[in-house]
Amino acid sequence: MSAFQPLPVSKWDGKTWVVFGDSNSKDGDAMPKYHHIISSQHNITLYNYAVSGGKWGQDPHLSIDSQIDNAISEADLITFMAGGNDVVSIASGDLPLGTFGDTEMGATYYGCLDYTIGRIIAKYPTKIIGAMSQMKRGEGKEELLQAMVKALKDVCGKYGIPVLDLYNGGNIHAYNQTFLSTYMPDGVHLNALAHEKILAPKVFSFIESL
Numbered sequence: 255m256s257a258f259q260p261l262p263v264s265k266w267d268g269k270t271w272v273v274f275g276d277s278n279s280k281d282g283d284a285m286p287k288y289h290h291i292i293s294s295q296h297n298i299t300l301y302n303y304a305v306s307g308g309k310w311g312q313d314p315h316l317s318i319d320s321q322i323d324n325a326i327s328e329a330d331l332i333t334f335m336a337g338g339n340d341v342v343s344i345a346s347g348d349l350p351l352g353t354f355g356d357t358e359m360g361a362t363y364y365g366c367l368d369y370t371i372g373r374i375i376a377k378y379p380t381k382i383i384g385a386m387s388q389m390k391r392g393e394g395k396e397e398l399l400q401a402m403v404k405a406l407k408d409v410c411g412k413y414g415i416p417v418l419d420l421y422n423g424g425n426i427h428a429y430n431q432t433f434l435s436t437y438m439p440d441g442v443h444l445n446a447l448a449h450e451k452i453l454a455p456k457v458f459s460f461i462e463s464l
Contacts, residue, residue: 264296265462269330272301274321274374276308276336277443278389285446288453292461301326309339310367311349312360319359319370322377331461332378335420337388337402338442340366341395344402351401354408363402367409375413382464385410386418386457392428392441418460425452 273279273289281287281302286294293300303321310318318336343349344363352362359369374383387403403421410417420426426444427433434441437448444453 264292264298264458266298266331267296268298270299270301270326270328271331271333271461272325272329272378273304274308274318274325274332274334274336275304275386276339277304277306278338279304279335280306280308285449287446287449288457291450291454292458298331301329304335307339308336309343310336310363310370311340311343312366317366317370319366319373322370322373325377327377329378329381331382331384331464332374333384333386333457333461334374335386335388337406338391340402341398345395345398351398351405354405354412364405364409367405368412371409371413371415375415383415384418384461384464385415386460387421389420389424389444390422390426390428391438392434416460416464418456420453420456424456 271293279287279289279302289300289302303325305316307316308318309316314320318334340349340363344351350362352364354364356362356365357368358365360366385406387406399421403419407417428438438444
């Protein structure tokens with residue numbers, strides 16, 4: 255980690271950070287990701303429960319809801335980022351998008367969001383919580399993906415949770431081949447350089463604002 259340039263002093267130095275999410279946040283990929291970079295430079299104790307395939311939809315092993323069950327009970331900062339693995343279920347109709355006000359887990363995407371975010375708040379009622387949207391990927395379905403980001407913002411707005419919109423404001427140019435070859439070779443996952451140059455600075459600024 256010493257190769258990274260030091261980030262500004264963080265208000266989270268010496269604190270504990272819990273991460274929920276999908277493969278963009280999971281450990282074990284033999285490369286430093288945004289939370290590794292930030293936590294290593296600011297003496298933040300990191301507890302990462304993100305898994306490959308992590309989703310908002312109901313799943314006994316992959317859902318954010320199941321990640322909450324395994325998480326420590328005491329933390330200073332909690333963030334979550336997911337959504338990309340729910341696209342197929344919503345596009346196929348297996349998990350309807352639903353509408354704002356849905357609260358039932360597994361019934362609709364809105365319902366999964368509301369139920370799961372409510373559980374996060376119940377587990378950490380006095381702690382700082384921040385949401386990050388899924389990132390743009392070069393696979394089309396723009397209308398659906400925008401609706402999913404809106405759903406996250408709607409539900410987080412209900413609970414007063416700030417959202418970092420990485421889909422619309424992430425500087426991820428997923429339809430540009432030069433960008434993809436430099437930062438997102440598989441068209442889905444950011445590489446180590448992108449985590450260092452793009453994602454870590456954005457997430458750092460975001461958590462500093464919480």
